[in-house]
Amino acid sequence: MTQTPPYPLTFTPALKDYLWGGRNLETMFGRQLPPGVIAESWEISAHEDGVSVVANGPYAGLTLPQLHEQMGIDLIGFRSQWAQDRGKFPLLIKLLDAAQVLSVQVHPEDAYALANEGNELGKTEMWVVLHAEPGAAVILGVSEGTTPEKFRQGIEDGDLSPYLHRIPVVKGDVICVPAGSVHAIMAGLIIAEIQQNSNTTYRVYDWNRLQNGVPRPLHIDKAMDVINFQQVAPGLCQPELVSDENGVRRYRLCHNRYFVTERVEMAAGSYFEGNCDGSTFEIWGVIEGKASVNQLPLPAVRFTLLPAVLGSFKVAAEVDSLLLRSYVEAA
Numbered sequence: 092m093t094q095t096p097p098y099p100l101t102f103t104p105a106l107k108d109y110l111w112g113g114r115n116l117e118t119m120f121g122r123q124l125p126p127g128v129i130a131e132s133w134e135i136s137a138h139e140d141g142v143s144v145v146a147n148g149p150y151a152g153l154t155l156p157q158l159h160e161q162m163g164i165d166l167i168g169f170r171s172q173w174a175q176d177r178g179k180f181p182l183l184i185k186l187l188d189a190a191q192v193l194s195v196q197v198h199p200e201d202a203y204a205l206a207n208e209g210n211e212l213g214k215t216e217m218w219v220v221l222h223a224e225p226g227a228a229v230i231l232g233v234s235e236g237t238t239p240e241k242f243r244q245g246i247e248d249g250d251l252s253p254y255l256h257r258i259p260v261v262k263g264d265v266i267c268v269p270a271g272s273v274h275a276i277m278a279g280l281i282i283a284e285i286q287q288n289s290n291t292t293y294r295v296y297d298w299n300r301l302q303n304g305v306p307r308p309l310h311i312d313k314a315m316d317v318i319n320f321q322q323v324a325p326g327l328c329q330p331e332l333v334s335d336e337n338g339v340r341r342y343r344l345c346h347n348r349y350f351v352t353e354r355v356e357m358a359a360g361s362y363f364e365g366n367c368d369g370s371t372f373e374i375w376g377v378i379e380g381k382a383s384v385n386q387l388p389l390p391a392v393r394f395t396l397l398p399a400v401l402g403s404f405k406v407a408a409e410v411d412s413l414l415l416r417s418y419v420e421a422a
Contacts, residue, residue, distance in 0.1 A: 097165070097367075097402075098385070098387075099395045100145055100147065100148065101396075102144060102394070103143060104132040104134045104135075104143050105136055105142055106124065106132055106141075107132075108129060108130060109128070109130035109131065111189060111192065111278075112130025112131065112188050112189075112191075113130075113189075113190025114190075115190065115281055116186060116188050120392050130190075131185050132185065133183065134186060134376075135183065135374060135396055136155060136184070136185075137154070137155040137159060137180035137183070137288060138183055138289070139156075140290045142156055145158055147387070155180060159180050162398060165399060166372060166399060167180060167371075167419075168367075168372055170371045171371065171372075174288075177210075180288055182287065182350055182374065183286050183287070183288045184284070184285055184286075184394055186221075186284075187282040188281055189277065189278055190278060192276070192298060193277075194275060194295075194296065194298070194307070195255065195273060195274070195294070195295050196275065196292050196293060196314070197272065197295060197317055197318050198213055198214035198268075198271075198272075198293070199270055199293070200317065204289065211291050212288070212289045212291070213289060214289040214290075214292070215269050215287055215349055216268045216285065217265065217267045217268060217284070217285050217328075217345040217352060218265070218268065218276070218282045219264075219265055219354075219415060220260050220262055220263060220264045220265075220266075221281045221392065222280065223261050223264075224278075226259070227259070227277060227278070227279040228258060228259045228277045229275065230255045230257055230273065230274055230275035231256055231273070231325055232325045233254055233255065234253065234254055234256050234323070234324060235323055237320060239315060242254050242315075242320070243311070243315060246311060249299050251296040256324045257277075258326070258327060264327050265327060265344045265354075266327060267328045269319075270317070271318060285350060293310035294309050294310055295309060295314040296309070328345055330342035330344050331343045333353065337362075338361030339355065339357050339362070340355070340356040341416075344415075349419070350418065350419060351417065354413065354415060354416075355414040355415070355416050356413055357380070357382065357413075357414065358411055359408055359412075361408050362406060362407040363406040364403065364404070364406075367398065367400060367401035367402060368399075368402075369399050370421070371418045372396060372399045372418065373397040373417070374394060374416070375389070375397065376389075376392065376415045377391045377392065377414050378391055378414065380408060380411055380412025380413060382407060382408045383409065384404060384406050385405060391412075
């Protein structure tokens with residue numbers, strides 16, 4: 092058992108300056124950003140490509156990997172024993188500011204990634220649209236009639252558009268992106284992303300754009316190995332009502348072997364009581380309004396990590412608020 096009593100943790104994120112980013116995390120969410128383009132904010136991350144740092148309490152200054160090393164299974168819970176055995180925190184939480192279109196890409200499943208990318212896992216992920224400009228859309232899956240042969244020919248011809256399934260989106264929409272899904276986030280979107288702790292991405296098409304005068308690298312053969320061509324014209328996720336009582340309405344958004352994510356709608360003055368009993372950590376994020384977790388203030392858009400052994404916790408809404416809740420469900 093850890094010596095320091097567990098508490099809700101906040102983090103200083105790791106920032107990414109990919110070419111498609113913008114400044115919306117500053118202008119819309121009030122974040123203090125360094126100069127230049129900021130594409131992603133890795134809010135809760137233990138990945139070596141960008142680690143977040145504990146910002147509050149006795150553990151302040153520790154990276155999430157260091158915290159995990161100290162707390163072990165007390166942090167992530169026994170449902171994530173497989174991750175503990177690998178010495179990895181299970182999930183990664185991001186904010187994405189897509190001022191320009193992202194590349195068309197695909198993530199492998201675990202077995203392919205482990206066979207081809209060393210100790211890296213695959214990536215199943217989900218998106219929640221926090222802001223959408225008029226006409227915004229995402230790419231998910233392939234269009235009717237697409238075959239691997241036509242798809243590869245489209246890459247060679249420099250026009251993959253006929254084979255990509257485009258879904259218009261608005262604020263609040265939810266997109267589940269299993270490993271093997273061809274996908275892209277189009278311009279004009281701010282996204283909250285919950286994903287496996289992995290950075291394995293195979294870029295298959297980049298809209299023929301250049302960076303510093305040259306195309307960005309593609310990973311066509313690996314992508315073709317893992318694309319699920321049976322994922323034809325999928326739709327948005329449809330939230331499933333879980334409970335509605337005392338001013339708190341919970342919807343299940345996405346459910347897979349790696350995580351469950353809920354949307355929690357809370358009326359001003361309402362509260363939700365839960366218990367981290369050692370089985371799983373929980374990650375809560377306020378995406379609209381203002382709430383607290385065990386009296387830790389959380390404005391929008393901020394996330395907190397609740398250690399698996401935290402015990403009882405109380406989420407209280409100061410004003411009408413919208414939150415995301417992620418955790419690991421029993422197999």
